[in-house]
Structures are given as structure tokens and as C-alpha cells.
Amino acid sequence: MKGNNNFFKIFILGLLSAIGPFSIDMYLPGFPDIAKELQTDVSNVSLTLSSFFIGISIGQLLYGPLLDKYGRKKPLYFGLSLYLIASLGCALSTSVTMLIVCRFFQALGGCAGMVASRAMVRDMFDVKDNAKVFSLLMLVIGVSPIIAPTLGGYVSATLGWRYVFGILFLIGSGIFLLCFFKLPESKKPVEGYSLAPKFILQKFGEVFKQPQFVIYTFTSAFTAAGLYAYIAGSPHVFMEIFGTSEKTYGLIFSVVAAALIVATQINAQILRFTSSQKIIPIAITFQCCAGILLLIGFINNWWGITSSVVFCSIFLACQGFTFPNASALALAPFEQNAGSASALIGCIQMAVGTLSSAMVSIFHNETAVPLGFVMAFCAVMAITILLTGKGIVKYRARKVQVEKNR
Structure with missing residues (x-):
């Protein structure tokens, strides 16, 4: 590059x-x-x-x-x-x-x-x-x-x-x-490409047939959903429960966002020495640990403002490692249908993110537990999808190889 x-x-x-x-x-x-x-x-x-x-x-x-x-x-x-x-x-x-x-x-x-x-x-x-x-x-x-x-x-x-x-x-x-x-065209128009609903649905279906797309899109969507949950629930937790002012909350928001930004740049450097496939499971494992510890601490009233900010920063920093790598891997199988694949990635992320935000509101009470629960839930779902999906792909590959050897 x-x-x-x-x-x-x-x-x-x-x-x-x-x-x-x-x-x-x-x-x-x-x-x-x-x-x-x-x-x-x-x-x-x-x-x-x-x-x-x-x-x-x-x-x-x-x-x-x-x-x-x-x-x-x-x-x-x-x-x-x-x-x-x-x-x-x-x-x-x-x-x-x-x-x-x-x-x-x-x-x-x-x-x-x-x-x-x-x-x-x-x-x-x-x-x-x-x-x-x-x-x-x-x-x-x-x-x-x-x-x-x-x-x-x-x-x-x-x-x-x-x-x-x-x-x-x-x-x-x-x-x-x-x-x-200043921005060059990166793809020529395709003659004969139909915009009929049946054809469009067929193209979306072709994208979904790629196991790599499904695994990394939904993995990324659930890690991003943890971010949406934080955005939805953090004002209540920090301003109403911990009693911070609007200015202090703005500073907290900036600190946590900075953790996300720094993580993405560290990720770019790490990619010189390792691969996206290796980074993602490590990042989500740390995110699960941060989310679960945040939840346990909220349940037992262990965490104050500083410790809550630290765990939220770690949680979202892990998103900084997951999102770029998962997006790249989800799009990698596509050359002709990259637009449709990109659209599905964005739509799925938004849908799951909206669901996580709604969960924070549905479980809302006078404690920080709903926020911790939804953030931990999203991280656990992400690593479950990743490991289960990769396991299914490996199993199918072994099954095909066995049938070929017969």
C-alpha cells in the first residue's frame, strides 16, 4: 500500500x-x-x-x-x-x-x-x-x-x-x-445488471452463501452492538447514577472514544506482523472479560466512576481491533458484489445495534446493571458466533475431504 x-x-x-x-x-x-x-x-x-x-x-x-x-x-x-x-x-x-x-x-x-x-x-x-x-x-x-x-x-x-x-x-x-x-471511480458500470427485486434478492442471497461473510459480519455486528449499548446507556450511568455533570460526561465520552481510536491505529501496526484472523479472537476474548467484569462489578456495586471508565475503555478498544479486521474479512470473498456485501454489512450492524440499544431501554432501572448486562451479552454472542461458525466451516471442510478420499 x-x-x-x-x-x-x-x-x-x-x-x-x-x-x-x-x-x-x-x-x-x-x-x-x-x-x-x-x-x-x-x-x-x-x-x-x-x-x-x-x-x-x-x-x-x-x-x-x-x-x-x-x-x-x-x-x-x-x-x-x-x-x-x-x-x-x-x-x-x-x-x-x-x-x-x-x-x-x-x-x-x-x-x-x-x-x-x-x-x-x-x-x-x-x-x-x-x-x-x-x-x-x-x-x-x-x-x-x-x-x-x-x-x-x-x-x-x-x-x-x-x-x-x-x-x-x-x-x-x-x-x-x-x-x-479527487476521488477516482473504482468500478465500471455493469451492463445487464438488473434492478428487479427478484434479481437483487438473488444477489443478496449469493452474498449470504459465503460462510466467511456470515461469520465475520455477525461477529462484527455484535461487537459493534456493545458500542451502541454504551452510547444508549452511558448518559444514565454516569450522569444520573454517578452524578457527573454534562461537561464531565463529555470528557468521559471523549476518553472512551479515544481508546477506540488509539486501538484502531495500534491494529494497523500489528497487522505488519500478524493476520486479521488471529487478532479477532484475541480482541473479542478481552472484550468478553471486560464486559463480564463490568457486569459483575455493577451487580455488586464495586465500580466507581474511574473503574467504570477504565472497563468501558477496554471494552471499546477491543472494538477498535475487531471492526477493521472483521470488515476486511467479510468483504474479502467479493469482487463483483462488493456493493451488495457492503450494504448488508451496514444494515446488519445497524439492526443488531438498534436491538442492543432497545435492550438497554427495556431493562432500564435505577442501576448500571442493564448497561453491563447488554455489553457483556453482545461480547459473548460475538465470540460464540465466531467460534461456532469457524467450527462448522472446519467440520464441513473435513467432511468434503473425507468424501473425496473415498
């Missing part, structure tokens, strides 16, 4: 990947102001977040086939254009219903960058370098939870929440221009 030649490409792909997370995190501090100006309550404003998640989930499945048929850039231009129009719609919203609808279309447009960036990594770089590239993308993505809430809070307090969406419009415009002038 030629560092200087590919750095700018990776940076642009990282920006495309970060559109979704940045669009989520940046407007969160403005919830009270949005509710006040639109004459509603915060619970209704939170529906704008739900509609965004729905848009991301649906959109990724739509863009997969489009990216495989028309090449990567045309669907990307369409998605980014939709994102820009919807961002303006959000800024000009006169009711919470209008904001909910505009946020849906904002997600529907923005997720094109998330799907296209994964597919373009598979197109542009050697398979053996994919995990390193995903680690570098995580460096850009990981900055979002550190910068976005702080920037969004400052803009909301000084200029008003509408300017948050104005800034998202400017950021999206800059990314669009970078893609247009």
Missing part, C-alpha cells in the same frame, strides 16, 4: 464513512432548544433520531445494488445531493414532523457514503491491505464522537440549532466536491 499516493483517497473515504455518525452526534446538544422552538417536547424530538436510524438501515440496502450496477460514483453523487437538500430542509423545518421527515431523507442520502466507502476500499486496495485501510478510516470516524457534540453544543448555544444543519450542509458540500474532483 503506497502511503503518499493513497493517503488522500483514504481520507476522503473516511469522511464519507463519518457522514452518518457526525450527523447523529452534532445535533444532540440542541434537543432542548429544538423542542422549545418547535413547541413540542424532547421525546418527540428524539423521534428525529429514530427516523435517521430507519433511513440508514433502509438506504444501505438500496444503495448496494445501485453501486454494483452503475459504478460507485453516480449513486454516491445522488446520495450526497439528497443529503444536502435534506440538510437544508432540516434547517428550515417549521414543525417536528417536518424535521422527522427531513432527517429520514438526510440519512437516506448520507448512508450512500457509508456503503460506497466500504465497497471502494475493496475495489481500490489489495485484500491483504483492507484491514489496515479500515483501521485508518476508523481514525476519521472516531473523531466524530469527540468533536461533533462539542461543536454542535457551541453552535446551538451561540447561533441556534438551525445552524447545526447549515454546517452539516457545508460539510456535505465539501465532501461532494472532494469526491467529484
